[in-house]
Amino acid sequence: MIEWADRVSIDLSLQQIPRNKRSIEKIHADENADLLICLKERLEFYPVGKKEPFFFHPNSAAFRTKRPLQNDPLIAISGLKRGDSFLDCTLGLASDSLVASQWVGSSGKVIGCESHPVLAYVIEQGLKRYTGMPHLDEAMNRIVVVSSDAVSFLKKLESNSFDVIYMDPMFTEKITEASNFIPLRGSADYGQLTEQWVAEARRVARKTVVLKAHFRSEDFERFGFARRVRPNTKFHYGVISNTSK
Ligand SMILES: C[S@@+](CC[C@H](N)C(=O)[O-])C[C@H]1O[C@@H](n2cnc3c(N)ncnc32)[C@H](O)[C@@H]1O
Known part of the structure; x- marks a missing residue:
C-alpha cells in the first residue's frame, strides 16, 4: 500500500x-x-467538506450488462456495433463506457476523456484493479482513460476516426437518484455543451454523435440532436447521424 x-x-x-x-x-x-x-x-x-468518498465501482453497468445489451438505450440509439470504436467525452464513473466496451468486444476500442485529473486517475486505477465483477474484467481493461478536456482532445483527432462519440455533461438540474455523484458536486466539471464541442464531435464521428441530457434540457434542439423521448425517465438521449456526411 x-x-x-x-x-x-x-x-x-x-x-x-x-x-x-x-x-x-x-x-x-x-x-x-x-x-x-x-x-x-x-x-x-x-473533496474538502465531503464526508462521502468518490471511488470507482461499476455503478449502473453492473445491472445493464446483465441484460441484453442490444436493448440498452445507449447501444440502441448510438448504432454502436461489435468491433466499433467509441469515444466517451465525459467519462465520469465510466458506467456508460463500460456498457459500450462490453458491447464492442475485443475487436472494439473505447476511450474515455475526463477533465478532472483526480477523478480521471481514480477511475483509471479502478478500471485496472476492480475485481468484483469478473464478467466485466476485459471490458474494464479495454477502456483507455485520457485525462483531458474533451474539446482539446477532439481537436487532436483525425476526421472520421471514431464510430460513435458520446457526451453526458453534468446535469445542472438536481437529480435525486444520481447519488454516486454526490461526493463530486462542486468538484466535477460542470461545463456545458458548446458549438465548438459539437462541431468537433461531428467532424471526428463516422456514424453518430450522442448526447445524454436532462429531459428539460434545450441542448438537443439548440445543437441539432434528434431527441429520443424516454417516457418516465429524467434524462433523454439525442442523436446526430453522420452516416450521410
Ligand atoms: C454526468 S458525468 C458522466 C457520467 C458517465 N456518463 C458515467 O456513465 O458515469 C460527467 C463527467 O464528465 C466530466 N466532464 C464534464 N465536462 C467535460 C469536458 N469538457 N471534458 C471532459 N470531461 C468533462 C465531469 O467532470 C464528470 O465527471
Whole structure:
C-alpha cells in the first residue's frame, strides 16, 4: 500500500501524508485540502467538506450488462456495433463506457476523456484493479482513460476516426437518484455543451454523435440532436447521424 501511495503521489504530484488513524474530518481540518486516500483495494477521493468518498465501482453497468445489451438505450440509439470504436467525452464513473466496451468486444476500442485529473486517475486505477465483477474484467481493461478536456482532445483527432462519440455533461438540474455523484458536486466539471464541442464531435464521428441530457434540457434542439423521448425517465438521449456526411 505504501508503494502504491508513493506511485500515486508521484503520478499526480501530490503531497503524501500518513493517516495516523485520523478521521477524514480531522485530516480535512488539519490539512485544509482535498484528500485522496489509498486503501488496500481502491482509491477514495474526499473533496474538502465531503464526508462521502468518490471511488470507482461499476455503478449502473453492473445491472445493464446483465441484460441484453442490444436493448440498452445507449447501444440502441448510438448504432454502436461489435468491433466499433467509441469515444466517451465525459467519462465520469465510466458506467456508460463500460456498457459500450462490453458491447464492442475485443475487436472494439473505447476511450474515455475526463477533465478532472483526480477523478480521471481514480477511475483509471479502478478500471485496472476492480475485481468484483469478473464478467466485466476485459471490458474494464479495454477502456483507455485520457485525462483531458474533451474539446482539446477532439481537436487532436483525425476526421472520421471514431464510430460513435458520446457526451453526458453534468446535469445542472438536481437529480435525486444520481447519488454516486454526490461526493463530486462542486468538484466535477460542470461545463456545458458548446458549438465548438459539437462541431468537433461531428467532424471526428463516422456514424453518430450522442448526447445524454436532462429531459428539460434545450441542448438537443439548440445543437441539432434528434431527441429520443424516454417516457418516465429524467434524462433523454439525442442523436446526430453522420452516416450521410
Ligand atoms: C454526468 S458525468 C458522466 C457520467 C458517465 N456518463 C458515467 O456513465 O458515469 C460527467 C463527467 O464528465 C466530466 N466532464 C464534464 N465536462 C467535460 C469536458 N469538457 N471534458 C471532459 N470531461 C468533462 C465531469 O467532470 C464528470 O465527471
